Amino acid sequence: MKTIASCVERIIISSPFLEEGLSRQIINYSALAKDLNKQISEMLKKPVKDGAIMMALRRYHQPITIGNSNRLTKAFKNLGDITVRSNLSDFTFQNSKSLIHNHSRILEKISDNHQIFYAFTRGIFESNIIISTSEKDSILENFKKETQIGFQDKLSAISIYLPKGNSKISGLYYQIFKQLAWENITLYEVVSTTNEFTIVVEDHLVDHAFSIIKRLKD
Structure with a gap:
């Protein structure tokens, strides 16, 4: 009722x-x-x-139960290093049979250069590549036969190392997103692994976004 x-x-x-x-x-x-x-x-x-x-x-x-609230507080206190990478570009391509092959060629090219930022995400219909802008020409050359859907440069990534067990804490990502949204930070992309969480924003927002995330640890 x-x-x-x-x-x-x-x-x-x-x-x-x-x-x-x-x-x-x-x-x-x-x-x-x-x-x-x-x-x-x-x-x-x-x-x-x-x-x-x-x-x-x-x-x-x-x-939010008291137990989960305590877990959230502890998780934010135990956030690991926060790393910022700038001068990034974002490419979006339509999925195809040859896309993964081109992706592997890029990985082979940059595998020995740990200074290059690279993230690849494959969706149902399209795939996304975030890479250091210094590799822009290489991406365009290797993917020239693919259908490019989108492109954005002047991006920065903020990567956060999450404490172990973070996947068992409900509301962890929500609290991060909520704080960023409240401060009018627009997220261009979000990339995550088990213990790492990366947001990609336009360059002019990175300082503000970094200060918000750093504040979560206080």
């Missing part, structure tokens, strides 16, 4: 900015209750009072 409280919870959970604002106590409950009145009335198919919505807002608590 739907109630005002359940409707409020559903709206807040689906609105990360709203949830963050409430947790920081920077949102006026009365004004928010008025703003949500029409939506909640439609959900319940009957008129509701602003006061009842305001009470539900005050009683709302984020659905």
Whole structure:
């Protein structure tokens, strides 16, 4: 059975900015209750009072158990090195039978140069390559027979070494994404392995993004 409280919870959970604002106590409950009145009335198919919505807002608590909250806090305290790499370019190609072969040729070329950043992601219909811009001509030459869908340069990557067991902690990535979104940081790409997490942003955002992620450890 739907109630005002359940409707409020559903709206807040689906609105990360709203949830963050409430947790920081920077949102006026009365004004928010008025703003949500029409939506909640439609959900319940009957008129509701602003006061009842305001009470539900005050009683709302984020659905994170104390145990998981402690695990999140410990995980952020134990974040490893944060590495920044600049001068990156992003290429997107349509998948084909020859794409992996071209990919292997690039890997062979750069295998002995540990200064080059390289990340390859294959999706269902397209594949993405993020690489140091110094290798731009090499990519264009080796993939010249492929269908290029997109390109972006002037990118930087921020890589975070995550503590072991991070995959068992619910909400870890969500907290990182939420902090970045709250500060209006647009993510161009996201790449992850078991214990490493990398975000790619445009150059003009990298300093701000780095400071936000570093703050998570404090």
